[in-house]
Every structure is written in C-alpha cells, then in structure tokens.
Amino acid sequence: MEFITLALAKGRTAKESINLLAKTGIYFADVSNDSRKLVFHDSVNKVKLIFVKAVDVPTYVEKGAADLGIVGKDNIMEARADVYEILDLKLGQCKFAVAGFNGDPLTKKKVLKVASKYPTVAKNHFNQKGIPIDTIKLNGSVELAPIIGLADVIVDIVESGNTIRENGLSILEELDSISTRLIVNKASFTTKSERVHALIHTLQTGLE
Amino acid sequence: MQPFFHVIGNDLSQFDFQLQNSLTATIKNRFYTYGYQETKTSTFQDYDLYSSIIGTVHKQDMIKTIDPSGDVIVLRPDVTIPITRKMVSEEESCRRLFYVQEVFRQPGDENHHKEFTQAGVECFGEDTPENDAEMIAMAVHILKDLKFSQFKIEVSHAGFFKELIDELPLSGEESEQLQKLIKSKNLTEIEPFLQNLSVEKPVVKAVKSLPMLYGSPQDVIENAASIALNEKMQQTIEYLKQVYKVLTAYGVENAIVFDLGLINHMNYYSGVIFQGYVASYSKPVLMGGRYNDLATQFGQSLPAIGFGCVIDYLLDAGIAAGHLTQTDTLAELVMYYEQSQINSALSAANRLRDAGYQVMTLNFEDSRNNSIPSIFTVHFEKERSLLFHQQQQMEFQDIDELENLLKTEMRDN
Numbered sequence: 001m002e003f004i005t006l007a008l009a010k011g012r013t014a015k016e017s018i019n020l021l022a023k024t025g026i027y028f029a030d031v032s033n034d035s036r037k038l039v040f041h042d043s044v045n046k047v048k049l050i051f052v053k054a055v056d057v058p059t060y061v062e063k064g065a066a067d068l069g070i071v072g073k074d075n076i077m078e079a080r081a082d083v084y085e086i087l088d089l090k091l092g093q094c095k096f097a098v099a100g101f102n103g104d105p106l107t108k109k110k111v112l113k114v115a116s117k118y119p120t121v122a123k124n125h126f127n128q129k130g131i132p133i134d135t136i137k138l139n140g141s142v143e144l145a146p147i148i149g150l151a152d153v154i155v156d157i158v159e160s161g162n163t164i165r166e167n168g169l170s171i172l173e174e175l176d177s178i179s180t181r182l183i184v185n186k187a188s189f190t191t192k193s194e195r196v197h198a199l200i201h202t203l204q205t206g207l208e
Numbered sequence: 209m210q211p212f213f214h215v216i217g218n219d220l221s222q223f224d225f226q227l228q229n230s231l232t233a234t235i236k237n238r239f240y241t242y243g244y245q246e247t248k249t250s251t252f253q254d255y256d257l258y259s260s261i262i263g264t265v266h267k268q269d270m271i272k273t274i275d276p277s278g279d280v281i282v283l284r285p286d287v288t289i290p291i292t293r294k295m296v297s298e299e300e301s302c303r304r305l306f307y308v309q310e311v312f313r314q315p316g317d318e319n320h321h322k323e324f325t326q327a328g329v330e331c332f333g334e335d336t337p338e339n340d341a342e343m344i345a346m347a348v349h350i351l352k353d354l355k356f357s358q359f360k361i362e363v364s365h366a367g368f369f370k371e372l373i374d375e376l377p378l379s380g381e382e383s384e385q386l387q388k389l390i391k392s393k394n395l396t397e398i399e400p401f402l403q404n405l406s407v408e409k410p411v412v413k414a415v416k417s418l419p420m421l422y423g424s425p426q427d428v429i430e431n432a433a434s435i436a437l438n439e440k441m442q443q444t445i446e447y448l449k450q451v452y453k454v455l456t457a458y459g460v461e462n463a464i465v466f467d468l469g470l471i472n473h474m475n476y477y478s479g480v481i482f483q484g485y486v487a488s489y490s491k492p493v494l495m496g497g498r499y500n501d502l503a504t505q506f507g508q509s510l511p512a513i514g515f516g517c518v519i520d521y522l523l524d525a526g527i528a529a530g531h532l533t534q535t536d537t538l539a540e541l542v543m544y545y546e547q548s549q550i551n552s553a554l555s556a557a558n559r560l561r562d563a564g565y566q567v568m569t570l571n572f573e574d575s576r577n578n579s580i581p582s583i584f585t586v587h588f589e590k591e592r593s594l595l596f597h598q599q600q601q602m603e604f605q606d607i608d609e610l611e612n613l614l615k616t617e618m619r620d621n
Contacts, residue, residue: 064490088396181396187485187492190360190465193423 001046004188004195007066009054009075013092013180017070020089024206026199047199058083058183067188067196073178074157078118084189086200087182089207096121096175099164100146100153113152115145122155125175143167227532228325228523232308234353235327235517239306242346244329247305249290255280261505263289264473271312271322283312288330288514289502295332296506303332308519321520328496328516332503335511337447340480340498341454343513347484347494348460354522355531358487361463363425363451364470366477366497367444368432372418375411375437386415390469393419410437421468425452428466451480476502482515489525493518540566541614542582544575549588556588556607563611584614 008017018031028040028049040049052060057071058081069083072092076085096118112133116122119135126133136151143163145151157178158164161171182203188196220228236246259267263286270282284290287307295303308327315322329346331339344361351359369390373383382405389398395416402412414435421428429449436442448466455461470481472495481497496515503510526532541560545553550571557567568580585596595602595610597617604610 062490064488084393086393086395185490187488187490190362190467190485191358191487193360193465 002192002195003041003046003048004068004192004199005048005050005066006199007050007052007057007060007069007071009057009069009071009180010051011054013070013072014051016091017089017180020091020203020206024202026202046195055079061183061185064185064187067185067192068199069183070180071183072157072180073176074118074121076181076183077176078120080120081183082186084184084186085181086184087203087207089180089182089203091180093177093179094157094159095177096125096155097158097161097164097171098125098153098155098173098175099143099158099169099171101168102170113150114155115142115151115153116155117142118155121175125155143169224523224527227527228519231354231523231526231532232325232327232519235350235519236306236308238346238350238353239327239329242304242329242342244304244306244331247291247294247307249284249287249294249307249309251284251310252281253284253290255282257293258282258285258289261289261502262475263502264476265313269313271314284309285313286311287326287328287516288499291330292332292502292510292512293506295510295512296503296508303334305330305332325519326516327519328514330512330514332510332512334513335479335498335500337450338454340513341451341458343496343515344451344455344464344480344482345458345460347482347496347515347517348458348463350494350517351463351484351486354526356486356525356529357531359463359484360465361482361484362465362467362470363448363480363482364466364468365444365448365480366471366474367447367479368441368468369418369471369474371438371440371444372411372414376407376415377405387471387474390415390419390471393469395419410435419469421466423465425455425461425464425466428468432468448480473497480513486522486525486529488528489521491518491521493521493525539568539580539582541568541584541586542580543567543569543586543588544572545569545588546572546590548590549593552593552607553586553588556586556610559607560611560614565614584617586610 008014018028026042026045026047028042030037031040038051042049050066054071054075055078057069058076058079060066061069061083062081070089074096112126112131113136114122114126114133115136115138117138117140119137122135123133136145138145142154142156145154146169147167153172158171164171182200184196184200255270255272258265258270265285270285273281275281287309291305291307306327306329308325311324311326312322313324331343344363347361373386378386386401389401398416398419402415414437417431417435421432429445429452432445433442436445452461455464470483472481476499477497478500479498483492483495485492494515494517496513498513500511503512543553543557553569557569560567583597587594593604593610595604595613602613604613
C-alpha cells in the first residue's frame with residue numbers, strides 16, 4: 001500500500017491536530033514539539049505527515065504535493081486554492097475582524113488604507129461593502145500599522161481581542177468565523193478515493 | 209547582441225516536443241477511429257463574439273489586441289465557439305469534428321503560461337444517452353491509449369443542479385456563493401448558509417447531500433433518487449442511469465465515478481458534464497459536456513457535445529509517471545562520402561529517400577569530429593562502397609545492390 005501524504009500547518013493548532021489524529025489511531029511515534037524534523041511516518045496506517053508553514057498548506061494540497069491538509073480557514077480563504085474543504089475539525093476557533101481606532105474610520109469618504117496579513121480577504125470584504133481600499137501586506141505585528149499611521153485599519157484574526165485592546169485599538173467589525181479544516185486535493189479525492197475517503201471517515205468519527 | 213534569457217512563452221525542449229508530438233498523434237488517431245474529421249479555426253477571433261456569447265471564458269482571461277480599424281481581436285481563447293459558429297453557417301458539413309490547436313488565456317499570474325495546446329472533439333446533431341456515453345468512452349479510450357494506469361472520469365449532469373437551485377430563492381450573488389460551497393464540498397458552511405434562507409426541509413436536505421452524491425454510479429443514482437424534489441430531477445436521474453448502462457456496454461464502468469457536485473460552467477452546459485483525472489496529477493487533464501444551447505445563440509437549434517484534452521497537462525503527467533518514451537532518437541541512415549564519390553553518393557541518397565528511407569549525407573572531410581549515431585551507415589570511398597549495420601560490414605557495387613542489402617537487413621531485424 002502506498003503512503004498518502006497529509007500536510008499539517010505548523011503553529012498554534014499543530015499539537016491539537018496531532019492529538020486528534022492520535023485519538024483516531026493515526027499515530028506518529030517520534031513527533032515532539034521541539035523536534036526540527038519535518039517528515040514523519042505512520043507505517044501502520046501508511047500515512048506520511050509533513051510539517052508545512054500554515055500559509056503554504058493550501059498550495060501543497062492544491063498542487064497535489066500533499067493529498068490532504070489540516071489548516072486554518074483563514075489561510076484557505078487567503079489562498080483561494082481550488083481544493084475540497086471537507087471537514088471542520090473545530091480546532092483553533094477565532095474570527096476575522098476589522099480593527100482600528102474608535103471614531104469609525106470606515107465611514108470617512110476616502111480610500112481606506114488597510115494593513116493585513118490577509119490582503120485578499122480584506123479586499124473581498126471591502127469590495128462587497130463597496131468601500132475603496134489600498135491594501136498593505138504585512139507579515140506580523142499588524143496592530144502596529146494604525147498606531148504609527150501606516151494604515152487606517154487592520155484586518156486580522158482575533159481570538160480574545162486582548163492584543164487589539166492592549167494596543168489601544170478596538171474591533172470595528174466582526175467577519176467570518178475561522179477554525180481548522182481538513183482540505184483534500186481534488187485529483188486525490190478521485191484517483192486515490194479508497195485511501196482518502198477512509199481517512200476522512202476516520203477523522204469524522206474521531207470528531208464525534 | 210543581448211541574449212534573450214527571459215522566456216515569455218513556454219517553448220518545450222526538443223526532446224519534450226517529440227514526446228508531445230507522439231502523444232498528439234496517438235490522440236488524433238483515436239479520434240479518427242471514432243469517425244471524426246480534423247478541422248481548424250483561426251488564431252484571431254472577434255472579441256465581440258466571445259463577450260456576447262455565453263461560453264466558458266471570462267472577459268478578463270482573453271488576450272486582446274486591436275486591429276488598425278479599431279476593432280478588438282482576441283487570440284483564440286477556445287475552439288468550441290468558432291467551430292459551432294461554422295457549423296451553424298455551413299449547409300452540409302461533417303457533424304463529427306476534432307481539432308488540435310493552441311488556445312490562449314491571460315493567466316492571473318504573469319509566471320503562468322498563456323498558451324495551451326488542446327485536442328478536442330465536438331459532435332453535433334445528436335442528443336441521446338448513447339451519444340453521451342460514446343463521448344465518455346472515447347475519453348477513457350484515450351487515457352488508456354496514453355498508458356495511464358490509474359485514472360477516473362467524473363460524470364455529472366448540469367440539469368440536476370439547475371433544477372435544484374430553481375427551488376431556492378437566491379439572488380445572483382447568493383447563487384454564486386452556494387455554487388462555490390458545493391464545488392469545494394464544503395458541508396460545514398452549506399448548512400448555516402441554507403438556514404439563513406428559510407427554505408423547506410427537503411430542499412435543505414437535497415442541497416446538503418449534493419456535494420456527497422459522489423462515488424459508484426449505482427450508489428449515486430440510488431441516493432440521488434431519494435432526494436429528487438420534482439419530476440424533472442427524476443427524469444435527469446433516469447437519463448444518467450441510461451448513460452451508465454451504455455458505459456457498461458462499452459466495458460468502461462470501472463473508470464467512471466459519478467459526482468453530482470461537479471457543477472462547472474453551469475450557464476454553458478445543458479446536460480451531461482465530465483472531467484478526467486490521472487493519478488498523481490492535480491489538474492483535470494480533460495473536460496467536456498453537452499452544450500445544446502450554444503448554437504441557439506447563433507440562431508439555430510443544434511444539440512452538441514464535446515470535450516477537450518489539455519495536451520500540456522497530459523505531457524506533464526505522462527513524463528512524471530515515466531511512461532512516455534521517445535521511440536527513435538537514432539537517425540535511420542547516415543551516408544559518408546569522399547569528395548570524388550559525391551555524384552554516386554548523392555544520387556544513391558535520393559533514390560533511397562524516394563523509397564522512404566531517412567537519409568543524411570556528410571562529406572568525410574567535414575564529418576571527422578562529428579559523426580551522427582544511426583541504425584545504418586554507408587561509406588562511399590574511392591576503392592569501395594560499404595554498408596555497416598550492427599557491427600557487420602557489407603560491400604556493395606551499385607545502388608540496386610545497396611537497396612537490396614537494406615531490404616534484407618530490415619526484414620531480418
């Protein structure tokens with residue numbers, strides 16, 4: 001039997017995902033948090049696990065480098081990858097939000113400057129509302145942008161809202177809910193259907 | 209001169225081009241054996257034609273140029289539309305056509321290709337389950353010809369989804385959103401989406417199960433029948449059942465899965481739609497379906513079905529799977545001559561070419577440092593003439609004798 005490849009997003013939900021997999025009997029013996037290894041094997045279930053930067057998981061799966069992937073909805077929305085989005089694993093739940101200084105910069109009649117790690121998501125949201133924007137792509141510490149005048153507002157994922165508040169900003173608008181999803185390559189879904197469908201089913205039962 | 213290292217197009221290496229050529233020849237031959245005749249369309253097409261007709265190409269995906277009179281021209285973004293227009297305007301014409309032509313699309317990202325080679329067929333004038341099944345069977349046949357060991361054709365029907373969505377009070381935007389959710393089999397978000405719409409329970413159940421109406425044709429037909437909301441949907445299922453029966457008669461049922469969640473280009477397709485995947489390649493290598501409404505837009509009712517293979521994808525997938533091999537890299541016959549023998553050598557070469565041999569001629573003087581690998585080698589020297597083949601050396605007196613020697617050698621090997 002051939003190995004099927006599962007891409008797992010490094011970062012905040014990795015450990016929970018590994019635990020969920022272990023609960024369903026898919027177990028990677030040598031996985032530990034401080035390890036620098038990126039590839040692991042479950043030779044009983046014939047599953048190969050690869051650790052990938054979260055933003056890259058949709059790409060790996062869309063291109064077929066991985067048959068399946070476990071990654072946050074935020075990265076799926078930003079990548080707009082052509083994949084199946086089969087299961088909600090209900091891990092890492094949070095929300096997209098627009099944040100900025102109080103006083104509602106959203107209603108001012110000018111081009112809004114929006115800083116975000118998710119420029120596509122930001123563009124789609126404001127397009128739908130008919131508000132013209134300039135996006136500024138940042139890779140971290142997005143809260144800084146309004147403070148130093150780089151942008152009017154930010155679009156980011158928010159769990160508790162603490163970081164936003166501690167930096168003197170407030171949430172102006174809440175957008176889509178986010179959680180960790182199981183995504184599947186469209187070709188693998190069809191050409192390796194037996195293996196792929198079995199794994200989906202296993203995870204599904206693990207969730208119940 | 210400044211070297212042009214920056215490559216704009218996607219030129220293949222000579223080796224890959226040879227592979228592509230033999231792949232294309234295989235496909236062309238298969239189309240031919242089903243009674244299809246080759247056709248051709250112009251590279252330059254009318255922008256207004258594509259922007260006014262409901263097809264499969266978006267305006268922003270077309271590569272445009274402007275002719276001196278100010279009209280906008282596009283580089284052929286698809287082959288089906290010009291072929292259909294031709295069919296409508298010609299009185300008596302062949303109703304089974306195939307083509308192998310480039311199509312041009314503006315990629316979202318400038319690093320992606322703008323040019324693809326497509327090999328496709330269109331069949332006009334028939335509208336039966338048998339006709340649909342023949343198309344699908346031909347697609348299977350081609351993937352078998354190309355020696356893909358593992359592949360699947362996903363089959364769906366545009367009618368089923370259209371009739372289902374008719375039961376829903378959706379705005380244009382909402383309909384698009386729902387299609388996106390179904391295409392990505394996103395069950396998680398379909399449910400809350402439907403809850404906001406206040407639709408009846410059986411409709412919710414039907415829409416929810418659509419993405420998972422996937423798998424073996426019998427199962428899908430059975431499950432689809434249990435959620436059908438009206439007479440029309442029942443008829444569609446009945447039609448698919450008949451298509452499947454014919455596919456079984458072709459003996460290709462193992463290569464078929466049904467996926468009623470496959471809903472690409474719903475404005476364009478009117479009946480059966482399908483796409484093919486090969487193992488370990490992430491994009492569909494062929495797609496097609498029935499498009500009975502296209503000719504109507506040219507003022508004539510003419511049912512039609514067709515599909516296209518993306519040669520570039522088949523080539524990539526075939527190379528990755530390692531079963532595409534080049535047949536003959538060796539030259540057939542290379543002839544070396546001494547200057548004094550040039551007359552007899554060149555006239556012998558021409559005689560052999562007329563007889564169908566591939567012959568290259570080289571002067572001994574020029575060829576010292578570059579000999580060409582070949583199956584046969586001939587030397588015209590002052591004292592004698594020789595034929596070399598598989599470490600054997602044979603002497604001959606004249607051209608007739610050479611031709612006879614070649615014939616014998618070809619027959620014995």
